[in-house]
Amino acid sequence: MTQAPVISVRNLVVEFATRRGILRAIDGVSFDIMPGEVLGVVGESGAGKSVTGSAIIGLIEPPGRIAGGEILLHGKRIDNLPAEEMRRIRGRKIAMIFQDPLTSLNPLYRVGEQLIETIQTHTDLSASAARARAIDLLAEVGIPAPERRIDGYPHEFSGGMRQRVVIALALSAEPDFIVADEPTTALDVSVQAQIIQLIKKLCRERGTAVMLVTHDMGVIAETADRVAVMYAGRVAEIGPVRDVVKHPLHPYAKGLMGAIPTLEAEAERLVQIPGSMPRLTNIPKGCAFNPRCERVMDRCRIERPEPSDPKGDLSSGAAIMPGHRVACHLYDGGAK
Amino acid sequence: MSENSKAFVEVRDLKRVFDVSRPWLNRVLEGAPKAWLKAVDGLSFDIRKGETFALVGESGSGKSTVARMAVGLLPVSGGEVTIDGVSMTKVQGSAERQALRKRIQMIFQDPYASLNPRWRVERIIAEPIHAFGLLKGEAVTARIGELLTLVGLHPDDGKKFPHEFSGGQRQRIAIARALASSAEFIVCDEPTSALDVSVQAQILNLMRDLQKEFGLTYLFISHNLAVVRHMADRIGVMYLGRLVEVSTSKQLFSAPRHPYTRMLLDAVPDLAMSGRARVMVAGEIPNPISPPSGCTFHPRCPLANARCKAEAPAMREIPEINGGVACHAVEEGRS
Numbered sequence: 093m094t095q096a097p098v099i100s101v102r103n104l105v106v107e108f109a110t111r112r113g114i115l116r117a118i119d120g121v122s123f124d125i126m127p128g129e130v131l132g133v134v135g136e137s138g139a140g141k142s143v144t145g146s147a148i149i150g151l152i153e154p155p156g157r158i159a160g161g162e163i164l165l166h167g168k169r170i171d172n173l174p175a176e177e178m179r180r181i182r183g184r185k186i187a188m189i190f191q192d193p194l195t196s197l198n199p200l201y202r203v204g205e206q207l208i209e210t211i212q213t214h215t216d217l218s219a220s221a222a223r224a225r226a227i228d229l230l231a232e233v234g235i236p237a238p239e240r241r242i243d244g245y246p247h248e249f250s251g252g253m254r255q256r257v258v259i260a261l262a263l264s265a266e267p268d269f270i271v272a273d274e275p276t277t278a279l280d281v282s283v284q285a286q287i288i289q290l291i292k293k294l295c296r297e298r299g300t301a302v303m304l305v306t307h308d309m310g311v312i313a314e315t316a317d318r319v320a321v322m323y324a325g326r327v328a329e330i331g332p333v334r335d336v337v338k339h340p341l342h343p344y345a346k347g348l349m350g351a352i353p354t355l356e357a358e359a360e361r362l363v364q365i366p367g368s369m370p371r372l373t374n375i376p377k378g379c380a381f382n383p384r385c386e387r388v389m390d391r392c393r394i395e396r397p398e399p400s401d402p403k404g405d406l407s408s409g410a411a412i413m414p415g416h417r418v419a420c421h422l423y424d425g426g427a428k
Numbered sequence: 429m430s431e432n433s434k435a436f437v438e439v440r441d442l443k444r445v446f447d448v449s450r451p452w453l454n455r456v457l458e459g460a461p462k463a464w465l466k467a468v469d470g471l472s473f474d475i476r477k478g479e480t481f482a483l484v485g486e487s488g489s490g491k492s493t494v495a496r497m498a499v500g501l502l503p504v505s506g507g508e509v510t511i512d513g514v515s516m517t518k519v520q521g522s523a524e525r526q527a528l529r530k531r532i533q534m535i536f537q538d539p540y541a542s543l544n545p546r547w548r549v550e551r552i553i554a555e556p557i558h559a560f561g562l563l564k565g566e567a568v569t570a571r572i573g574e575l576l577t578l579v580g581l582h583p584d585d586g587k588k589f590p591h592e593f594s595g596g597q598r599q600r601i602a603i604a605r606a607l608a609s610s611a612e613f614i615v616c617d618e619p620t621s622a623l624d625v626s627v628q629a630q631i632l633n634l635m636r637d638l639q640k641e642f643g644l645t646y647l648f649i650s651h652n653l654a655v656v657r658h659m660a661d662r663i664g665v666m667y668l669g670r671l672v673e674v675s676t677s678k679q680l681f682s683a684p685r686h687p688y689t690r691m692l693l694d695a696v697p698d699l700a701m702s703g704r705a706r707v708m709v710a711g712e713i714p715n716p717i718s719p720p721s722g723c724t725f726h727p728r729c730p731l732a733n734a735r736c737k738a739e740a741p742a743m744r745e746i747p748e749i750n751g752g753v754a755c756h757a758v759e760e761g762r763s
Contacts, residue, residue, distance in 0.1 A: 136624035250712050280486035280651065283712055285695040307624065310654075310697030337699060351629035353658035354699050355681060361636070362629035362658065368594055369624075 096167060097124035098269050098301040099148060105160035106140075106147050106325075115372040117143045119325040120161070122399070125269070128299040130292070132316030132333060134309055134348075138369050140325040141305045145271040147171070148303070149186050150178040165269070184214045187262035191274035193254035196261075197246040203230075203257050204242035207264060214265035229260040233290060252283035259290065266298070273305045288315050309352050313337050318415070321345045324370055324380035327399055331416030341402055341418040344381045379421065387422060397421050435474035436512055436645050437481075437498070437613060443506035444468040444493050448717060465717050467493040469669040470507070472743070475662075477612075480639065480646040482656040482677075484692070485666035486713050491649045494666075495617045498647055499534045511613060530560045533606035537618035539598035543590040549576075549601055550586030556609040575604040579634060596627035603634065607642070615647045620655060632658060653696050657681055662750060665689045668716055668724040671743060674751030685746075685753045687729045723756065731757035 106118035118140045125131045133141045146152050148163055150170070163171040165185060170178065182188075190196040198206060207226035211217060217225060223242070230238035233256040246254055255275065262270055272291065276284040292315055295302055304316055312319050313333060320330040321342065329342040340346045350363025367384040370376060376383055382392040402412055402423035449455060449462040468490045475481040483491045496502040498509055500516055509516045511528060519525050533556070536542040543552055550572050557563050563571055573583030579600040590598055599619060606614050619635070620628040632655065638644060650656050656663055656677075663680050665673045665688065673686040684690045711728045714720055723741050726732040735756050744759055745752040753759075 136626060252712055280713070281653070281695040282486060282691060285697070288697065308697065309625070310699045313699045314697040348626060349699075351626045352699060353629075353632070353652075353654040355654050355657055355693065355696055361633050364629050364633055365626045368596065368627065 095126050097164075098127050098166065099125045099303070100164040100167075101144070101148065101161070102164070103161035104144065104147060104158065104163065106143050106152060107157060107159040109155040109157075112373055116159075116375070117156070117325050117372060118147065119375075121322075121325070121327050122161075123320055123327065123330060125301045125303060127268070127301055128295055129318065130295055130302045130304055130316045132312035132319040133303060133305045133322060134307060134312055134319060135322035136307060136348075136369055138324075138372065139322040141307075141322055142273055143325075144322075145188070145273050145303060145305050148269075149182055149188050149271055150175075151182075151188075183210065183267070184265040185267055186269045186271065187265070187267040189255075189258055189262050189270060189272040189275045191277050193251060193258045193278065194246065196258050197254060199246050202243050202245055203249070207242070207257075207261060210261055210264045226260075226264070229263055230257070232263070232294075233257070233260045234286070235260075251279055252286060255279060255283075255287055256290070259287075259294070263294065263298075263300075267300065269301045269303070271303045271305070274307070275304070276311055277306065277308070284311070291315060309337070309349065321348065324375050325372070326380060327419065328381065329416075329418045329420075330399060331418075332413050335413045335416050339412070341412075341416075341423055342381075342420045343385045343387055343422075345418075379419075389421060391421050395421070397424070400424060434476070436477040436479075437475040437647070438510040439471060439473050439494075439498070439507070440510070441507040442468055442471040442494065442497060442504060442509065444490075444497060444502065445505045463717055466669050466719070467716065468497070471666075471669070471671055472507075473664050473671065473674055475613075475645055475647060477645055478639070478643045479662065480648050480660045482648040482650060482660035482663045483666055484650060484653060484656050484663060486651065486692075488668075488713050488716060489666040490669040491651075491666055492617055493669075495534070495615050495647065495649050499532050499615050500529065501534070526560065530556075530562075530609045531612045533609065533611035533614050535599070535602050535606050535614060535616045535619045538622050539595055539602055540590075540622075542602055543598055545590055547589075548586065549588055549590065549593075552590070552601065553586070553605050553608050556605060560609050562609060571608070575607055578607065578638070579604045580630075594627075595623050596630055599623065599627075599631050600634065603631075603638070607638070610642075612643070613645045613647070615649070617649045618651070619648075621650065621652065628655070635659070653692060664751075665692065668713065668719050670724065671754065672725065673753045673755075674743070675746075675749040675753075676751070679749040685749075685758050686755050687731050687757065688725050691728070723754075729757075731755075731762055733757075733762075 102122050104118050104121045108115040108117055121144060135141050147158055152158060158171050162169050204226055208222045211222040211225055227238045227242055230242060235241050235253060235256055276287050316333045319333045319336050321328045323344050329336060329345045340349050347363055347365035353362060365384055378394050379392040379397050382388045397419045399417040399419040402418050444467045446465045446467055448465045450460050483494060485491050497504050504517050514528050516528060519528060553572050553575055554568055557568055572586050576583050576585055581600055620631050648659050660677045662676050664671045667688050673689045684693055720727050722738045723736045726736040741754045741756045743752045743754040
């Protein structure tokens with residue numbers, strides 16, 4: 093790849109100080125996102141997906157803190173910026189779309205006022221130019237009759253339309269990077285499909301990079317270019333979305349794909365991963381997945397695997413595409 | 429499932445309206461009329477013994493209202509629910525009603541809200557046993573242990589409180605409670621939508637195992653078509669309080685007939701990435717207080733014509749799919 097990444101995350105560590113000790117919510121996560129690329133981040137509750145997103149936009153609040161690693165925007169560190177400087181980047185360069193469109197809009201202000209305020213904060217447009225721009229944005233995200241709807245209050249919009257308004261808000265300063273945290277989880281399938289199409293289209297047309305956080309593998313498969321599977325605050329597997337979905341390597345990723353009921357396959361039983369996610373206070377030594385793993389080796393209990401290109405035993409027999417990396421001792425070529 | 433076995437649960441022309449009028453004073457001052465919301469509007473289906481019948485549809489289609497009426501948590505506005513020949517809506521006498529209730533249980537969506545946080549698990553599970561006076565003394569404790577083991581928990585877990593369990597384990601407790609009265613008909617309202625996928629797989633597998641073991645009959649409510657496909661023998665697709673298509677699971681997914689069913693299937697994100705063509709449907713479910721005329725789906729339907737705008741289609745039975753379709757376009761062969 094000749095392009096420079098929009099966002100680079102290097103060995104990110106996020107910790108929360110609690111009465112019961114320090115919780116490591118994110119433990120050594122690294123990835124890059126290129127312009128126009130959608131990186132999907134999947135994992136179950138507590139895997140650290142949302143915390144990663146919050147860390148990038150600088151919204152980790154005490155008692156949480158970034159305890160290690162760096163976050164680079166266009167090659168410049170942003171994780172150690174003073175709050176005031178970060179505030180200026182947030183919104184203009186990096187925007188966020190949250191899960192619940194009702195709570196991310198102020199119910200007491202008209203949709204237009206919220207859009208115009210955001211536009212004027214980040215650009216020096218006049219009030220009337222900002223209003224025209226707000227109408228353009230609403231039209232772009234597919235809201236019918238935007239010149240009329242701009243004066244509506246959030247409660248006058250349906251769930252899907254509200255999420256479109258939130259997307260318009262995120263786009264208002266033409267950011268280079270958007271963190272979308274479960275943008276379709278609160279929506280019905282037919283509306284979800286419309287929102288996914290919209291996000292894809294905007295990425296393509298504007299070259300915006302997106303980090304799409306969701307627990308829904310189907311949404312990732314439809315939208316993302318690459319996917320990172322997270323487990324207990326670590327990246328278990330990362331790679332091109334087709335490759336990871338069709339030929340998962342990590343035992344956790346395999347289990348996760350098998351556990352999802354699909355429209356096509358008629359399985360008598362779903363794959364079941366024994367046990368449950370470890371508590372953050374009590375993450376196992378070595379590989380975090382080792383107590384639930386069917387193919388656990390002695391080494392997994394002691395030594396933590398790092399994401400690397402898979403070698404050796406590729407049981408699926410599939411050709412692994414470049415950039416598909418997995419954090420598992422099964423694939424480091426050494427142990428059988 | 430043999431074709432001619434008798435229906436265990438019969439739902440006939442079920443209706444429910446909610447009064448959504450403004451307060452009396454506002455109506456008087458503003459001259460506003462009373463407003464009614466038809467949440468469920470003439471629903472009929474059968475479930476045979478040991479079968480899983482699923483209701484799917486988007487939010488606001490009335491799935492959960494049907495579930496609540498089927499267990500008697502919500503009085504019906506019209507129509508009838510009959511379970512094993514006994515009409516639940518017209519049942520006379522408390523003894524008969526108790527006997528019927530014992531056979532019906534419900535599993536709710538949110539296992540954090542459906543278990544009393546102040547009660548120990550053993551008390552939660554014992555509640556149906558005591559309510560119906562099934563067992564006494566030592567036998568109750570033994571039964572609780574047995575039920576906990578059945579759902580994959582340890583008998584000692586009965587001493588704990590719900591907050592000590594994860595979401596999946598709580599849903600197991602809810603299932604144990606549903607089984608405590610040896611219920612035959614279990615209504616599951618989105619039982620796994622609050623759970624992570626790996627936990628969802630565990631719960632769905634457990635529900636299927638229990639169904640096989642005890643011959644349970646499920647009414648399964650979900651908005652997730654993939655989950656429904658995995659669980660159900662037959663499926664009813666709801667739109668704005670009406671059934672638009674009832675079909676066997678196999679037929680529904682291989683050859684959907686109603687345009688709304690096709691749209692729903694098309695909208696599901698495709699994990700297999702087979703690259704199938706999508707028909708994007710614009711619009712959202714309309715306001716149920718003033719539903720569209722005729723077929724309520726016509727504003728979003730690619731096949732709608734003048735007849736669809738004027739006349740509501742009736743459910744026409746199609747024996748080969750063990751159900752039927754309510755659509756003028758399908759009937760006229762325009763689809």
